[in-house]
Amino acid sequence: MKSVNRFTIHGNVGSVAPFDKSTRVNIATNRNWRDEQGHVKEATDWVQVTVLEEKQAAWVAENAKPGDVVLVEGRISNNSFKRNGETVYTTDLIASTFNVFPKP
Template sequence: MKSVNRFTIHGNVGSVAAFDKSTRVNIATNRNWRDEQGVAKEATDWVQVTVLEEKQAAWVAENAKAGDVVFVEGRSATTHSNAAARRSHSTRRARVRTAWSD
């Protein structure tokens, strides 16, 4: 059976790292729900997006600014942190590798 590794993110730019053949962008997405008592709750999830295509990465680093609303599609890539392993607990971070769209 074939599988699909695809993310679609619609959110707000939080920060953009400097361009160096790729660019990392932090994007905030919001969740809203009601708890068991009917109280409205809200949470913000942060997704780190890595723009790999060099031309797009340069454009994103130059033009994307905090607060911009973006729509991004890409694939997930999970990494393991060796630094966290030295602290006696393991950390996994999901990242989205993408072509950029605004």
């Protein structure tokens, strides 16, 4: 059976943090639901995406600005590292496609 490890995020750039060979982007996504009384509620989820491919990371750092609409696809990666003798587990969203739609 074929397996799939893919995410898709459509939202607005909050911040861009370039590093030596990667870039991290915080993206705001909105979700809506109705409460028990039928009132529409909305919340913003902030999602951090990492761009690892060096040329793409540089392009994102140069072109993605706060407020821009983005459509990002990629894979989910689970990792761990030691901090003060304890194992810390992370779940990372690694971008493979990063489309920026600048504000007009």
